[in-house]
Structures are given as structure tokens and as C-alpha cells.
Amino acid sequence: MPSCKSVYEPQEDSTLLERYVRQYSRGEVLDVGTGSGIQAIAASQNPNVASVLAVDVQRGAIDYCRENIKNPKIKFLQSDLFSNVKGKFDTVISNPPYLPQELKLKDLTIEGGKKGYEVIEGFLNDVNSFLKPDGIILMVFSSLTRKNKVDEFIRNNMLDFEEIGKVHIFFEDIFVYLLRKNNFLKKLEGNGINNVKYLARGHRGLLFTGLYKNRKIVVKTKNPQSRAIGRIENEAKWLEKLNKRKIGPKLIKAENDYFVYNYIDGDFIADYIKKSNKTQIKKIFKKIFNQMFALDKLKIDKEEMHHPLKHVIISKQKPYLIDFERTHYAKSPKNVTQFCQFLMSGHLAKILKDKKIFVDKSRVIGLAKVYKNNQNIANLNKIINAI
Numbered sequence: 001m002p003s004c005k006s007v008y009e010p011q012e013d014s015t016l017l018e019r020y021v022r023q024y025s026r027g028e029v030l031d032v033g034t035g036s037g038i039q040a041i042a043a044s045q046n047p048n049v050a051s052v053l054a055v056d057v058q059r060g061a062i063d064y065c066r067e068n069i070k071n072p073k074i075k076f077l078q079s080d081l082f083s084n085v086k087g088k089f090d091t092v093i094s095n096p097p098y099l100p101q102e103l104k105l106k107d108l109t110i111e112g113g114k115k116g117y118e119v120i121e122g123f124l125n126d127v128n129s130f131l132k133p134d135g136i137i138l139m140v141f142s143s144l145t146r147k148n149k150v151d152e153f154i155r156n157n158m159l160d161f162e163e164i165g166k167v168h169i170f171f172e173d174i175f176v177y178l179l180r181k182n183n184f185l186k187k188l189e190g191n192g193i194n195n196v197k198y199l200a201r202g203h204r205g206l207l208f209t210g211l212y213k214n215r216k217i218v219v220k221t222k223n224p225q226s227r228a229i230g231r232i233e234n235e236a237k238w239l240e241k242l243n244k245r246k247i248g249p250k251l252i253k254a255e256n257d258y259f260v261y262n263y264i265d266g267d268f269i270a271d272y273i274k275k276s277n278k279t280q281i282k283k284i285f286k287k288i289f290n291q292m293f294a295l296d297k298l299k300i301d302k303e304e305m306h307h308p309l310k311h312v313i314i315s316k317q318k319p320y321l322i323d324f325e326r327t328h329y330a331k332s333p334k335n336v337t338q339f340c341q342f343l344m345s346g347h348l349a350k351i352l353k354d355k356k357i358f359v360d361k362s363r364v365i366g367l368a369k370v371y372k373n374n375q376n377i378a379n380l381n382k383i384i385n386a387i
């Protein structure tokens, strides 16, 4: 029995997981948070297992295992989750700590962080990069961790799961999940997109970051909860069209159910304004107005420019419009006038005031009306000069 304080003495969660580890492990195995080494030993005893790499964040646990477990199939390594791990595995095992932290000093053997699920979240966010395409994950966790959160992390990371074991002890249920990469993730990886990580979720779209030909990209696909049809294809077409006018991030690749564009490393518009000085802000407004004008001239309405908080990213003093989900042709597009509305909105008032930028509402409204009736460059410049 382990004696060192940093070694987790196997409990019901350990023995439940051990049963499935014995049964399902195969090929090259990674055990994350090995503790006493119980799962690593169980895996090594399956004849289908070639080798086991067992890691733990605590030096004490690794020293304990190295001293007490002499098994040629198993190697031990100190690592904070995957930080020191290299390669891809057929089986990844984990019994992560899952209780919310009680004292200032975290008990690494059982506490996962302030909410309890932080280590599980970190594990699920990174595990795909260490899992072969048809690899499996065996993970145990308890109802003392918020199960809906765990299920959310699993969904966001494009994993499919099956509950293969469950026991009830005292106040908690303990679950064992068998997880695999979902078909969409396998398809992305098959098309050379790696390191896929969840970025954000909108009403209609799901966004992931990834690496494609050594550059950071964004993958946009349909949110399975959305009933809208053909939006992804449509948005990719708009992006391709607008790229020719130097609008939007560069489209890299489009398939029927997803498209890929260059990742823009920058700030959303409100954050940019907060960080920048008056001259920089005015320059950016001018550049955005010019893009709005280009769209108006093309008779294209981007929509939502009166509230573009998540629709404009500024990188290296250049604004990039993103999100063309609702873009359409229109007889009288409202891009410029909607952006005027945004600059006069309550949301921006305080931020602009802090930067000593004052928008004379009645003047801008008047100029916007003139522009609306005659969308030309002279009328646009009058608006720009008024701000």
C-alpha cells in the first residue's frame, strides 16, 4: 500500500476504472495521473499492450512508482498533464482529481481546482493531440464533479462517449467513460488539420482553431443544434467573394460541411478601443468605414454591424470582418449607417468618452440620413470627419 502523502491510495474509482483498463487497453498506452501506478500495471497485464507511459504531476508519485514497480513495459515520467509527453497513443487512461479545492494549497491528489473540473477540462482539451485516429480514452469521474460540464468539454472537443461503468457509493455516483474521436474530427485530421481545439459556439456555427500546413487556422462548421440549412456553404462563398476585395480573413479551404480560414491574432473591437489611443482608434474607424462603403457599393448587406462586438477583429492596425452568416444582397445595404449606429450606442459611449472621442449624435444622424439617400464617397467622408 502506498505510504507517501503525494500518492493517491487506490479507492473505488481506481478499482472500477482498473477493471476496464484491464479489458480495453491496447497498443501504446498513456496513463495520466498515475498515482500509485495501479492503472499502468493493469494495462501492462493485457497481452495487447506493447508499452505504457505513466505520468504524474507530483514528483513524489513518480519516485514512489519508480522505486516500487519494476515492469519492463512501463516507463514513469513527471508531467503536468501532457506537458512532457511526446507521441500519439492507442489508449489514454485517466482518473483525474475532481473535487473542488477547499484550502489555499491545492491537494493535487484529489482536488481539480476551484470548481473541481479544471484538470478534467485541461485533459479533455489536449488529449486529442496525443491520441491516434482510432485510439480510445478510458476516464473515470464522479457525480461530485458537474457531469453536465464534463459532457460539455467532451462535446466541445469532438469526442464521442459511451458510459461503460457506473457504481454508487455513499453520496456519489462514479462513472467510467470510453471516448473516441468523432467522425468529423477524424475527417479534419485526415485532411491535414491537426491540433484542433474548441474556440467558440454561436447560434448557427461552431468554431475550432487548428494547425494546417504549419499555420494557425479557424475551422467553422455547423452547430448541430441549429436547424438552418446550407449556411456553411453560403458563408464560405461570401468569404471567397469578399477576399477579392481584401475583406475578411483569408479563406483557405471549403468543403460542404466546413470551411477553413486564417486565424486572426488580434482584439475584438471594444477591447481594441480600450487598449488604443485616440489617433489609432480614429484610423481604425476610418478603415472599417471604408470596408462598409465597399460592401454598400457591392449591394451586399453584412448585417449586424450595429452591434459588431464579435464581428470585427483588429490585428496589426488592420480591421478584419468575420462572421458572414447573415450576409446577403440588398437593394439598399445598411453597412455604413449601421456602423454609425454602433458608434453612437450606449455600449460604446463610456469607452469612447474615456478616449476623449465625442460623437455628436444629431450631426452624425443627419449625415447618415444624407448618406442613406446618396451612398457616395463624399457623403461617407463627411461621416468619417464628424467622428
Ligand SMILES: C[S@@+](CC[C@H](N)C(=O)[O-])C[C@H]1O[C@@H](n2cnc3c(N)ncnc32)[C@H](O)[C@@H]1O
Pocket (backbone or CB within 6 Å): 006, 007, 008, 009, 010, 011, 013, 014, 017, 032, 033, 034, 035, 036, 037, 038, 039, 055, 056, 057, 058, 061, 079, 080, 081, 082, 094, 095, 096, 097, 108, 109, 110, 119
Ligand atoms: C485520483 S488520483 C488517481 C491515481 C491513480 N491513477 C488511480 O487510479 O488510483 C489523481 C492523480 O492525478 C495526479 N494529478 C493531478 N493533477 C495532475 C496534472 N495536472 N497532471 C498530471 N497528473 C496530475 C495526482 O497527483 C494523482 O496522482
